[in-house]
Amino acid sequence: MLLLILKIAVLLAVIIIPLRPDKKKAKKSVPLVIDSDTSDASYAINENGALEKIRKHSLTDS
Structure with missing residues (x-):
């Protein structure tokens, strides 16, 4: 009898438990x-969309 009550519980x-509403705050999204x-x-x-190495000649190259 006790085992039956435990199974029902x-x-x-x-x-x-899965049906109860969550009380957690939603995380703020980071833009x-x-x-x-x-x-x-x-x-x-x-x-052309291909990856290529950048050639830098000076520190002020832009």
Whole structure:
């Protein structure tokens, strides 16, 4: 009898627990930022979409 009551309680808990509403706060989404700074880059995508090595000749090259 006790085992039957325990099985019913576990079955009800398995059904009811997933249905309860979550009280957790939603995480704030972080806006994505596209970093297009190439000052420290060694490679870049060219006009054709291929990856190529950047040739730097001076420190003020832009």
